[in-house]
Amino acid sequence: MNNVIPIHYDGQPVRFSSDGWIDASSAAKRFGKEPTAWLRTIETVEYVSALAEALFGKGVSETDLKKLRLMESRGKEAKAFTLKLAKTTGLVSTKAGRGGGTWVHPKLAVAFARWLDVRFAVWCDLHIDALLRGELPGKRNFDQACKKLAEGQRKASQHGRALANWKREKRPLERDVEVAREQFQMILGLEFS
Incomplete structure (x- = not known):
């Protein structure tokens, strides 16, 4: 709180x-x-x-x-x-x-x-x-500051979940890119570096 x-x-x-x-x-x-x-x-x-x-x-x-x-x-x-x-x-x-x-x-x-x-x-x-x-003096400012902090925490939590999901998804996606690259190279007979 x-x-x-x-x-x-x-x-x-x-x-x-x-x-x-x-x-x-x-x-x-x-x-x-x-x-x-x-x-x-x-x-x-x-x-x-x-x-x-x-x-x-x-x-x-x-x-x-x-x-x-x-x-x-x-x-x-x-x-x-x-x-x-x-x-x-x-x-x-x-x-x-x-x-x-x-x-x-x-x-x-x-x-x-x-x-x-x-x-x-x-x-x-x-x-x-x-x-x-x-x-009470300053209550409005305090309430606004609390609201901004809560919004920042909510956003950070959303971004944190997205980052955690990305970490789980990244490796399989990189593997998919490598497999597709190898298949593409075989079709063209070219090598990419």
Whole structure:
């Protein structure tokens, strides 16, 4: 994710995307918590589902919510199921590796932040609002630079694939040229150098 903006809270950076998503993993870490602990509660899944329904017209199915309520809430199966349901809403994203972690949609970020700390939640609310309204100085330039970088990466990836394909195709094509040259030389009785 190239469009990450660290904004300092209490002297430490909190990572946001320029469109308001929060890096829940790093935010939770500063409070000694894990975002999955919050995402795995039935109440959170119900809230995420209701929010997804309001935003996108589709949340978690009532069948899945009933199934979740019937499960033993502390069991491994229930925890895995609640996390899966939260991720299917499109309001939670997880990514492994550098720049990864659990990212939470801006409409969900304040509810998550409130679970961490009330003052942190207020701070998040104000900064997410400023991000989404474009009120932070330099945001437009940052967004344009991120867009150009992403486009360059996309083009490089396409060219990289084309180069890899060319490397695979080159030798057989060179052999075809040599075979055709030899056949042509035999027909004409001439030699080419």
